[in-house]
Amino acid sequence: MKTVPLSPAAFARLARTSPDPAGLTLLGSALHTRRLLLLKALLVRVQRHREAVEPGVLAGFERSWGLLERVERQHPAVVRGVLDYPSTGVWLAAALAEPAGPGLDRLLARFDALALTAALRCGSPLDLTVATPDGLLSLPGVGRLRVAAGRVRVGADGRTARFHPDGGRAALPAGLALMDRHRGVLAGHGPGWSAVHRLPGGTARLDDLDPYRVPADAGGPSVGTAAEHADTDHAAWSDRWRAAREVLLRTDPGRAAEVAGAVRVVVPLVGHGPRHLGATLSAAPGAVLTSLPAEGQGMAETLVHELHHSKLATLHEIVPLYGSGRDAVHRVGWRPDPRPIAGVLHGAYAHLALADLWRRAVTADGVPRAWRSGAGQQFDDIHDQVGEALLILLESDELTAEGREFAAQMRQHHASLGATPLAAG
Known part of the structure; x- marks a missing residue:
């Protein structure tokens, strides 16, 4: 991956967890660069092993690649939004890791939905037939259409889109309308259509529809189980989000702006009793996976905590902070299980x-x-606890030179936090 220029000042601000619009812009550029490289890697893999891909899937993949290229030339910002959407990263990671065979064919068919979403958001005229696995057409960041067919033809005139079950003459009652061509805003309507819920006061979404919002093999205590759309209390999530924004604005306006700018998606997880779940995925920066917190301040804490995992994961792609392949583990105060050095750094940050x-x-x-x-x-x-973890990091030989500098900057910020007496509660 091509290194994105990172000034010492920006590096220090990131290490000190300081809200920094320039730093977020840099991390966003790095994310997009990586997405393009991974997508190109998938294309190269498909081209080199064409004979291993089902012919219909191969034809659809190549057709959708051409469509995406044409749309990108006219509307690069909208296409970037589709490619950088968190679930796109999860899908790409799965497709690149899947051995050739039926599993990879199913994953490659998803590319139709990505290209279709980009084209619809840009108002491109279309007459395209795509697969609908399990009777569902999922448009990332937009919504999901339930159809009683394995394929659906999409016809669009630049302003509206209609859906025809494969072989059927009549269009389905559901449709899409392009509400804002500049920003690529689509609105769906009709039976069978479910929209991705927009959280109040910004552009973040509550995504309980995308099939790649949580990796298929990621269930378990570390990530959790994605909540289903029908089981999600959207009003309660909006209330917690609104309350969290208010808490952050009153506590740290800079942090509130950072969360608003960097958290693109909240993925609801199924709760398990009183225990709160929160997670991020390295393949999906900008997404916070969480069960519903009891109060707004709990949501605020989760957003800040998980956002910094995302920031660090993206930064590590630009500037490696630690090596790989070491078996050493370390005890930290916030978890009962010993952690590798990457876990120590992530948790401390x-x-x-x-x-x-x-x-x-x-x-x-x-x-x-x-x-x-x-x-x-x-x-x-x-x-x-962070102070103890920083001692581990600063004494470790598993960090790179940049990682040691990052930990040193963290230590300076840690010391500054303890220098001012806290008021009584």
Whole structure:
């Protein structure tokens, strides 16, 4: 991957968990560069092993590649939005890892939906027939259409799109309308159509529809199980999101802006009793996977914590911070199981951001009294634990030179957080 220029000042701000619009722009550029490289790698793999791909799937893949290229020449920003959507990264990772055979053919067929979404969002005229696995046509970031057929023909005139079951003359009652050509905003309507829910006050989405919102093999305690659309209380999620935005605005406006700019998708997870689940996927920066927090401040903490995992994963692609292949593990205060050095760094970084948030919450005006009271104790606990983890990192020979500098910058910020006495809760 081509290295994106990263100034020492920007590197230091990232290490100190500082909200930084320039840093987010740089990470976004790095993400897009990586997506393009992975997509090109998939194309090269398909071309080199054409004989191993089912002929119909191969023809569809090549047709959709040509469509995406044509649309991208006219509307690069909209196409970039589709390619950089978090679930696109999950799909790409799965397709590149899947051995040749029926499993790869099914994954390659998904490319039709990506190209179709880009074309519809750009208002391109279309007459295209695509596969609908399990009777579903999923358009990433837009919504999902349920059809009683294995294929559907999509006809679009630049403003509206209609769907015809394969072999059927009559269009389905559901359709799509292009509401904003500049931003590529589509609105669906009719029976069988389910839209990706937009969270209030910004551009983030609550995605409980995309089949690649959680990897097929990622279930378990580390990631969790994706909640289904029919089981999701969208009003409750909107309420928590709104409350979290308010808490962040009152506590740290810069952090609130960073979350608004960097979190593109919230993926609801199935909750398990009182235990809250939160996760990110290295293949899907910008997505926060979480069960429904009980209160707005819990959502705010989850967003800050998981966003820093995403930031660090993307930064590591630009500037490797640690090596691979080492078996050493280390004890950290926030988990009972020993962690490899990558886990120590990720955990210390995400918890350092939380420590910064909690320290500000202690003296912020207008935040819930209970949260202000608990924030001081949470700060004390995690500040000590991060300090111990930083000692592990700074003494490790598993970090690169850049990783050691990153940890040193983290230590400076950690020390500064403890230099100012906290007010009583």
